[in-house]
Amino acid sequence: MSEEKENSQFQLTDTLLEQVELLIETQNDKELKSVMDEFHYADIAEILDELNLEQAMYVIKLLDSETTADILMELDEDNREKVLKNLSAKEIAEEVEELDTDDAADIIAELPEERQQAVIDQIEDEAHKAEITELLTYDDDVAGGLMAKELVKVYETWTVAGCLRRIRGQAKDVKRVHSIYVVDKKDRLIGRLSLKDLIVAKSEQKIADIYISNVDYVNVNEDAEEVARIMAKYDLEAIPVIESDDNKVLLGRITIDDIVDVLKEEADKDYQMAAGITSDVEADDSIIQLTKARLPWLFLGLVGGVGAFLIMEGFHEAFSKYTVLFFFTPLIAAMAGNVGVQSSAIIVQGLANDDVKGSINSRLLKEMLLAALNGLILALFLFVFVWIAQGEANTALAVSTSLVVVIIVAGLIGTFVPLFLDKRGIDPAIATGPFITTSNDIFGILIYFSIAKLILGI
Amino acid sequence: MSEEKENSQFQLTDTLLEQVELLIETQNDKELKSVMDEFHYADIAEILDELNLEQAMYVIKLLDSETTADILMELDEDNREKVLKNLSAKEIAEEVEELDTDDAADIIAELPEERQQAVIDQIEDEAHKAEITELLTYDDDVAGGLMAKELVKVYETWTVAGCLRRIRGQAKDVKRVHSIYVVDKKDRLIGRLSLKDLIVAKSEQKIADIYISNVDYVNVNEDAEEVARIMAKYDLEAIPVIESDDNKVLLGRITIDDIVDVLKEEADKDYQMAAGITSDVEADDSIIQLTKARLPWLFLGLVGGVGAFLIMEGFHEAFSKYTVLFFFTPLIAAMAGNVGVQSSAIIVQGLANDDVKGSINSRLLKEMLLAALNGLILALFLFVFVWIAQGEANTALAVSTSLVVVIIVAGLIGTFVPLFLDKRGIDPAIATGPFITTSNDIFGILIYFSIAKLILGI
Incomplete structure (x- = not known):
């Protein structure tokens, strides 16, 4: 059994907050770590949002970078900015190494410009570094700014058995396999397959014989709101991103959870504008x-x-x-x-x-x-x-x-x-x-x- | 290659509308069918929303029920009501047979009460009928009203190989396999697995040895907005629904696309209320x-x-x-x-x-x-x-x-x-x-x- 956290029942109570604050104050690291280990990273982020910066930093330094990277992504933006200020370029790079390329690029993009290159230089995994650098070239309101480089890609010439073998390798880097994208030998998107299609197919079949040729995609420069509209309309859980309509090289994929965020932000912004509030403030701001x-x-x-x-x-x-x-x-x-x-x-x-x-x-x-x-x-x-x-x-x-x-x-x-x-x-x-x-x-x-x-x- | 439709580039133009209207007028069924076959069902729904009822009915009667069932779900609610009025109980039942249980129940719930039972009686698949009848007992603003009965469920005692074999059977009814839910012999939810976990595992391993025991879930009576909040917070693409906290019998699962709809509706409603509009009207209403x-x-x-x-x-x-x-x-x-x-x-x-x-x-x-x-x-x-x-x-x-x-x-x-x-x-x-x-x-x-x-x- 793996060690993911249950969370549906999480409630941030005053008692819990006081308990955490006491553990930090008394530097009871062992107990603090075991309390935190019970929670999902999104819940830990909710707790840290309520602590002061010093307390939050204490918890972040205590936990391993795999967990803290996810926590960072869930923190309130203002708090994340403060936490990042208190981490060295090397420490941020360690967090970034744990994140998917889209989240990694988002974190780096939030840093002051002069720190961005310093953090990138500290990333050890060269492939990850190159991918993040590419993602940083896109604006955050276009498809390129939403996409991640992690995806599962197969060539049309492969067999089902060969495919399954290679996917076992690629899939380690991909949290959730939504679709398997089929490309030609020039890496151009030509179709898709679901994992389900693959496991119900016979192992000696060729990908070319079983793939679905009509695949939705968006151009890397497509407007983020338009991407959200397309994914919502067609009930898509992921959509591949291509270089251009002429040259359909597969660049990345956008997943529905990012779209949920786009929709929420858009709705919040419109609502605030209608109420006469310049967007991006919350009840808890100063x-x-x-x-x-x-x-x-x-x-x-x-x-x-x-x-x-x-x-x-x-x-x-x-x-x-x-x-x-x-x-x-x-x-x-x-x-x-x-x-x-x-x-x-x-x-x-x-x-x-x-x-x-x-x-x-x-x-x-x-x-x-x-x-x-x-x-x-x-x-x-x-x-x-x-x-x-x-x-x-x-x-x-x-x-x-x-x-x-x-x-x-x-x-x-x-x-x-x-x-x-x-x-x-x-x-x-x-x-x-x-x-x-x-x-x-x-x-x-x-x-x-x-x-x-x-x-x-x- | 399967025959799903590409759509990212769809644009509803006046020319296209005129072309469709002409084909209907001249009863050029063959050409009309071949034009429609080029489009995704969500796009056909967009076209039908612009036609008058008679024209829309003509197209619906022409296409096969597999396509029209999906089109029905995407139509504007007012237009769907009119179309359903023009279909017999038997015809509606045929559409309903093609839909997942959650959509099927939604369609039936929209019918006037006196027609609901007539349609249910006409459903031939007894298992589907029983599931839809169960779903109709839940309010549409709780988890039960959002969930579908289609899911992939395995027993902890099975082996990976046995699992894959049986999933091939179950998965036929499930459009997208998000998670595989692991249950004990009393059908109580005890954990989950991804398809990826399953294909990277060795075929002789027992499910009990590889499943993830901490699984998110919601109670069947949980408020829909709370379900949306949980799924957005924890970036979940599907969540299983259980009978109650005491008796965790697995009843169904909710997928992220339904949550996207809940979030959009909620945002629209709040926006309209802030603007002094009783909710649920559109610019195109009378x-x-x-x-x-x-x-x-x-x-x-x-x-x-x-x-x-x-x-x-x-x-x-x-x-x-x-x-x-x-x-x-x-x-x-x-x-x-x-x-x-x-x-x-x-x-x-x-x-x-x-x-x-x-x-x-x-x-x-x-x-x-x-x-x-x-x-x-x-x-x-x-x-x-x-x-x-x-x-x-x-x-x-x-x-x-x-x-x-x-x-x-x-x-x-x-x-x-x-x-x-x-x-x-x-x-x-x-x-x-x-x-x-x-x-x-x-x-x-x-x-x-x-x-x-x-x-x-x-």
Whole structure:
């Protein structure tokens, strides 16, 4: 029996943390090591994230590099950065030797540039070093930045028996064998096989006779989000990466766990943008980090508020007899903001899921009809309320007519802006949240007062 | 060579759609079939989603049930419902026979209750029927609702050679062999093996000597989101499902592709809630469906706006000399809303990622300090602006002091509400979006006027 760790039941309790801290304080290495040995590396990382740097370093120095390499990958990014600062280039190289090439390259890429080469120089395994150096040449938002070099590759000329023999060798370096990639003599991808296909085949058969020729693949420069979309759509657990469509040399493979991370990061980023938070902060970050992420968006809101103030002041004199109109500005602004956020969110999500079809014009027309319908229903309620509250049909008409127009314009802006940004190659998600609410606040109030002025004949 | 389809390069163009529509219209079955045969089932589903029901039915009736079963699973839910309505119980049963048990159960669960039994009765394979019937007993938000019955299971007493022989039999029903589960004679899960472990082992070895005893698993009643969290955290591609912690009988297994779907749905739902859209609509849904999803939240905003109106009217007389104060209400309301959304989004995301630690009080204290810091910086700018614009320090002081207090209160509400809902077992995501902006608008304006009244001594 091998020694992998059970974990489904792991719970990080205060008691456990205190126990670990006590063991570190009393330098009870033997007991500490035996406690840690009970846990999965992802759980140890969760514990270390809660300790201070000195305590975390103590545990890392205690455990063997095979475990600590995996722990490093699971640490919170901020904490990993601190830990790496406290390790020598030689120590980092030892960790890196234990990791798959994709994780190894990720760790090195996180280091300050001047340390990267120092760490690479210390890697002893020349093949591993060359592979990591290659992976470092790719951006982290393309297929090349996600792929690992570890894969199982067979030549079409081999027999099933020969294959199984050689796979026994290659597979030692590969944690999980998803697919076996079949290449021609120039290492160009021509097909695939599953381990299952291989073990159900007869041992004297040739690979050429049993492989599946139609194989999914992505180009090494394909966008990471597009890779995620393809893998999710076709339910793939791994996808091979080739050099280019003309020259299908097999360069690496991307596995589904990396895609789960891409999807999570993407979703988190969009969610934070919609909430007006510059991405990449967590509830546990420092007040300074959180302020940096939040303040710019609030400042945008402040500028918008000042804009609204100036508009209202501009209409002040004209409306001196109708002060009551000012009391509806929060309502108009809120509705403009809400409609804008709704329509932009639907477009942003549709773009992300690749199901926004048809022209921009047809989208705008649909949103206009939708906003008009919603606006009319809401305006009817508002008209009745204002009429009863103010006993004056003209004011009621002015406010509720404005509401319909404001809702339509807000819906159109919310639909147009993300579509426009997307066409320009800019992430449409920035169009949601404070950006759309602020601009819609101003437009909304301006439209409201203009229409009210017109209807009331001031 | 087998006949699976290549797809990475698929693009749904208008030309392709027109070509397909023409082939359907002219009933050119041979050509239509050969065009469809070139595509992956996920791509055919994308094409069918763009056709009208009659055209889609034509294609479905034309293709064999092995392909159409997979296509059905990939169709947009609304379209699948329509297609299923047009198929007889016998036809649906034929599709279901081709699917894995988890997908088969999902399809049947989507049918109106009165049709479910009719379809089940038509399933010919008795073992498949029994398994599907079992799966239908689980809710779709627990592990049982995600799992499939297809898995490869070996007894600890078998030898490696015997194992490989029997796996050749079992594996026919299993699309991808992730892990081989090892059970004792009472079918209780005791460990696992990878196919790789098996082929690198010597053929005369006993399973009992080579299996990995510490195996991750989840209880059949475990929450689906928790299963997703566990699989993402531990990078698992499949996880076995057991009956209960006391009686670890192996019931099924969940694969990572189902988890990718859970994660995507969860992210989409949270995003839509934050944007004030009742979940489960898409850009391509009808105007009526979109109105149903959007109008209730807008109505909430309308009620909030009416509330703000009433507050402002209440302060009308007191502020007759300071009408200028009313012009800052959009600013105050916007800031209260923005801060509330920011703080609630950070908590909601932290709760989803399970990294919100510590007590509610410590969270509130942190948010209070953060909001105070942000509020002071913003208030300083506002103070200077109002002073210059109005030439009056008192008004400037009243507006900017209120801003600080409003931002702090908005941050506290945004932090408290999701934490409170989470403790009560309610999805905290509903606290974001229109809910928090509307309540913060009202609180913000009320606080603003009260403080202004106090400072200006009215």
